[in-house]
Amino acid sequence: MSVAARSGFVARGLIYVLVGVIALQIAFGGDGGGQQADRGGALGELAGQPLGSVMLWIVGIALAGMALWGLSEAVFGGAGPDGSKPSRRAAALFRFVLYCFVSYSVLSYAAGDRGSGSGSSDRQSDDVTARVLDWPAGQWLVGAVGAAVVIAGLWMSVRAVRKKFREELRGGDMSGRTERVVDFLGVTGGTARGAVFAAAGVFALVAAVRHRPGEARGMDDTLRGFRDLPAGPWLLAVVALGLAAFGVFSWCDARWHKV
Template sequence: MTAPGTQTARKVDNSEAIDHLARVGLLAFGVVHLVMGWLSIQLALGDREGKADSNGAIQQLAEQPFGKALVWAIGIGMVLLALWQLVDAVVGHRDLNGGKRLRKRLISLGKAVVYAAIAQSALRVAVGSRSSSQGDSTDSTSAKLMDLPLGQFIVGAVALGIAIVAGYLIRRGVLKTFLKDIDSDGTDGKVGTAYVWLGRIGYVAKGAGVLSVAALFGYAAATHEAKKSGGLDEALLTVLEQPFGPIMIGLVGAGFIAFGLFCFAWARHIDR
């Protein structure tokens, strides 16, 4: 017999209100990625003023005309996106059974945490509190982990976890598994084909970016130097210093833009 609370949660999960909530959140997520892509391309062209991560994108938006209003909209949208994934984590993926359902719900929970973190950053900026540097925060966290017993092993495990997320994103793009989240109208015809390619390119680019972060954490664990770790912006700066670095960063930036555009298509053709 199903508990009343679970029945209510399932009704919420099946409601059109959740669809609308998800659409607004995806639009906000798309805007963040468009700005991240633009900042990455600027980085590839030699401009190092803006940080090419979600925090940097939010700060950049806040500095534009009507920027605070847009950042408020981004923050609220990301809260809604986090709530959508939280509902999925509790009662979603009911078409699956056993371990597959548990895995999908854990993934939804992880997404909810990520979206909530972006929302917190946006809302802090919206109310006038300048977001702290992600790189400094990452270094501090890494240093604390490194000081723990088996700290080097823990940081290595974090690197492995980030690499798994990167692999998931790349696999999602290569195998087009994201198509399960889009209705059939979103993949029909030339426009649908364009949507599919935006998704494939976007997921692979996101995966490549996250993989570079995993590499930094892995290097920090191997060298026992917390300052070798960092967030996405630090990872891109490291890649920038390599042969053909600007080209690679430019491609990643273009991929972020592709993912942002795909989020707009996803919002229009969402299929939960």
């Protein structure tokens, strides 16, 4: 499982770095090279590189490895004395489900289904929100999901600021300087990632309250929303650099995460 988990961290890091680069281009008036600042945009950017098709297959398989690692920890427990706690097993099960979906979308895209992994997160968010709002009590359900995403985003940011990620890393294998760099990347990247999640949850709440599916936003529109605020371009640039930092932190995870 060690190889599967570490390859998954590398693939996740690559996606976040690419999203951060696209978002940084958008921050200062560009269109991100015509790409969306989300997973789909990152895959499109990757596909346009030399040997892009091969790289997509590698990323998809690596993310499948991350899913298998999550399943293993959910069933057998994770590393460390707290690895068998119900909360840790539940988080691992969620990771399994999430990365099954992400891996499937990437592999489908690599296989030629261009409507799969590269679809706009904004359009997908609108479509899903519209369908759910038409259900009985759909407005309450969208609101509950939005609130849950806000809470999850805030939890990510608080956890990053408190450097809780240290518990999952082999800090003893790092030099003092390396540990400081990893701390900086973990705090900066985790805070930015949490902020994006929380902002997306707020938009979902607004969509529920106003009963307007178009108010819900995927990652790309959420990031572009930062640009529309006062000092927006600079704020988006900070968030973009934070997402890229989380990508680099994921590569550190690949090296030092306890598996």
